[in-house]
Amino acid sequence: MNIGEIARRAGVSRSTVSYALSGKRPVSDDTRRKIQQVVDELGYRPSASARALANGRTSTIGLVFPPAGNHYTGMQLDFIGSVVEAAATYDYDVLLSPSGVDSDRSFQRLLGERRVDGAILMEIRLEDDRAEHLATLDFPSVAIGRTARPEGSWWVGLDHTALVQRCVHHLADLGHRRVAFVNRPEQLLRAGYESAHRGLDGFTKAAAERGLTVRTYCCGDDAASGQTCLERILHDDPATTALVTLNEAALGGLYRGLAEAGRHVPRDFSVTGVVAGRWAETVTPQLTAADVPAAEMGRLAVDLLVERLDHPDAPPRHHLLVPPISLRASTGPAGTTPIADAGPDTTP
Amino acid sequence: MNIGEIARRAGVSRSTVSYALSGKRPVSDDTRRKIQQVVDELGYRPSASARALANGRTSTIGLVFPPAGNHYTGMQLDFIGSVVEAAATYDYDVLLSPSGVDSDRSFQRLLGERRVDGAILMEIRLEDDRAEHLATLDFPSVAIGRTARPEGSWWVGLDHTALVQRCVHHLADLGHRRVAFVNRPEQLLRAGYESAHRGLDGFTKAAAERGLTVRTYCCGDDAASGQTCLERILHDDPATTALVTLNEAALGGLYRGLAEAGRHVPRDFSVTGVVAGRWAETVTPQLTAADVPAAEMGRLAVDLLVERLDHPDAPPRHHLLVPPISLRASTGPAGTTPIADAGPDTTP
DNA sequence: TCGGGGAATCGAACCGGTTCGATCTAGGAG
DNA sequence: CTCCTAGATCGAACCGGTTCGATTCCCCGA
Secondary structure (H helix, E strand, O other): OOHHHHHHHHOOOHHHHHHHHHOOOOOOHHHHHHHHHHHHHHOOOOOHHHHHHHHOOOOEEEEEEOOOOOOOOHHHHHHHHHHHHHHHHOOOEEEEEEOOOOHHHHHHHHHHOOOOOEEEEOOOEOOOHHHHHHHHOOOOEEEEOOOOOOOOOOEEEEOHHHHHHHHHHHHHHOOOOEEEEEEOOHHHHHHOEHHHHHHHHHHHHHHHHHOOEEEEEEOOOOHHHHHHHHHHHHHHOOOOOEEEEOOHHHHHHHHHHHHHOOOOOOOOOEEEEEEOHHHHOOOOOOOEEEEOOHHHHHHHHHHHHHHHHHOOOOOOOEEEEOOOEEOOOOOOOOOOOOOOOOOOOOOO | OOHHHHHHHHOOOHHHHHHHHHOOOOOOHHHHHHHHHHHHHHOOOOOHHHHHHHHOOOOEEEEEEOOOOOOOOHHHHHHHHHHHHHHHHOOOEEEEEEOOOOHHHHHHHHHHOOOOOEEEEOOOEOOOHHHHHHHHHOOOEEEEOOOOOOOOOOEEEEOHHHHHHHHHHHHHHOOOOEEEEEEOOHHHHHHOEHHHHHHHHHHHHHHHHHOOEEEEEEOOOOHHHHHHHHHHHHHHOOOOOEEEEOOHHHHHHHHHHHHHOOOOOOOOOEEEEEEOHHHHOOOOOOOEEEEOOHHHHHHHHHHHHHHHHHOOOOOOOEEEEOOOEEOOOOOOOOOOOOOOOOOOOOOO
16 A cells, blocks of 8 residues: 555556656656556555655644634634635645643644644734744744734734724714723733734724723623623713724623613614624624624635745735725614713704 | 754764653663753754654544535534644644545545544534545544444434423423424535434424424524524414524524514523523523533543544444533513413413 | 667665664673 | 673664656667
């Protein structure tokens, strides 16, 4: 079942079999046919390990993703799926690597033991030691996300700042004056998660531009946290009439909190944010949001990585995506809620 | 940066380095220290490919999961995460393999090219060609799910029949007489998906036992489908007062359909089913459901696979899980809805 | 008729580890 | 003092491919 066996049965040398299969040198038609016949008969397939050892490439890419400790979001699933699928079209396999607190161990396996030709990093932080490490090693990698200084590196990211700004402007245009921001969990913010930071920046900036009264909150990645977060929002400022969130997993809890507080969406309260489209549609009313094109981002990341692998000296490339806000049903004009500081121009 | 280089710098032979690192033969303390020092200095790590070639094991397991064409459900994400995490504790890496329509291509890569030592199969069908294929090859694998005849194979599954039966009994105990079943998409049912079939069986059986009037539906794996499915249910029999579902992704849509039809959950309509706990909590009111212990199942699958890899002659083992129903807030006693065929013992 | 050149094939080395058998040495028993 | 054994180390073969240089053979032009 190895190349020597094929060679023996076909009555040729091992190298001829190799050339016949790879096409890297001409082989006569007769010989090729004979070899192909034997190969088909025995269902021979060359060993990936041997091939990897011989030509120094594993045809595998590593996908470094967050450990299960953090709750997974639907977005991440879409990333993984699309990365695997895109990699398959290039004949690459995908090796999953959880990058936990001891990111070293996992990294050592991937890089030190040369299990993969390149890597895709998820859940990027503004100051990302993993990304820096890979950069100093000049190891082919593409980040899904953008560090604080992304110059000279390969990445595909979302312009969270701009997206959240748009959300705020959208709310301001509707007349909302008191708006809350529901961010990812505090520990992620402290860890420097890119989306949490840039989203917050965008919120703060846009709120200042429009002169809004705002409060910002961190919120755990689950429904229960979302609910308590909403309770806090209304407790801190009952006149709040809208919120912007990055927190997909808390969304259901935010809605529940609103329902239990008797605030009808979108009549009494508007909700918007940055969320994968598929999840924005599961809540009622459907969320008006900037849809994260997770599948596209995964595909683009693989495209970039393959390009980098094929052309080691190619200059760095990146994609910064700014998907439009999908208008669904969760935002509406700021109404005259009992405690709201409504403008003077309300109808009598 | 290879073992020869280490040997040279440490002034010993390559085999001594190998033995020093693996501990498979005694090495003097002096020599071991010297070698370790050189290794640390150079940050040497043995090449995975070379090692795999030499000892015939890749320290990698394959995770065969459904292609992105089907929408992913949250459950699958939990499986993937827990499998990766559990595998890491055994020092195994996880290679993702999309098993699409041309499952052959992907399988050939995994098995033919010997990229993995064993495999875990997700999304099992009652008649599963992949599982059969692996069984005839005697390739170490564990299924997450149970085929029609699981005897003699390794798997960890959920007793969908029993779980759905419990859901039905729960509803019947609450007085519901007209109940609908919302299954996975029709194409999956036709393809023979285990959960869809066994769940349906359980539903039909329990409904017959309790003499309920029932209808069964297939429903796409997304919110929009859930909504239209619910519209059909109420159109076909407006007196329906409860439903049982296996379809996690449609849940949000089902709720929306109920809301738009003016049916309040759980006062006018009860909803229950088999859904991963985390997702059951994102809807309002929170879903009373048999919580799929996806993380535990992933871990168990890895445990079984590792056992099988370590003891090639061990007799087949499996785990059939029957998690309890978590009572949350989506079910209640059957009320007297306008069109309901309520029993004679209603209060005046 | 002879030489040159290209196509087809072969043998051997190499990738970077593991492992078997052999050699060498030192220490303890007889 | 000799013999035996166990511990430490080495060299070589092997895993299963790829690839380089050399060889053979045939056809064509001079």
